[in-house]
Amino acid sequence: MSIANLPLWAALPAALLLVCSGLLTLLGSLGLLRLKSFDARIHAPTMGNTLGAGCVLLASMLTSSALAERLVIHELLITVFILISSPVTTMLLMRAAIFRPRD
């Protein structure tokens, strides 16, 4: 059984999640490119980092569970790791931006 003949109950939510995640990530990176100052720019990619990655991992869980015909949840590991590590990086970067001398 391949990806092209998944049952519809798995293919439709996965497709919806993938479209959502692509648009969210693209929007976040566009914000990273377009916004004016660093303080505004640090907000934009967090949308792609958390919500986009979460949608992709949920879709991956759904399709691999439907392919293997049992519950496959090892993608949860990446989700938890990103959920832990992304705020740490953002916090350190913001502290660095605050304490660095402006030039």
Added chain:
Amino acid sequence: MNAILPWTIHFALACFALAMICALIRLLRGPAAQDRILALDTLYINGMLSILMLGISSGSTLYFDIALLIALFGFVGSTAMAKFLLRGEVIEP
């Protein structure tokens, strides 16, 4: 039967490629060093998502390990660079 999932995989891959190009432009012309680190952070997340997308389309579990490793080492790299900007050294004695 239903070809909706391969099409959406291609759509999302195109979105991630565009997002990586945006992050790359910000990485190349960012005015300060913290902009470049933020762009690098976005870049590795987008690359990891593209690899997960390839994993969905091929149905193999090999891509999952690659994505996990990219997430791990990307986090270590970003944190080390942010720490270097913050304090002037990465590992303090």
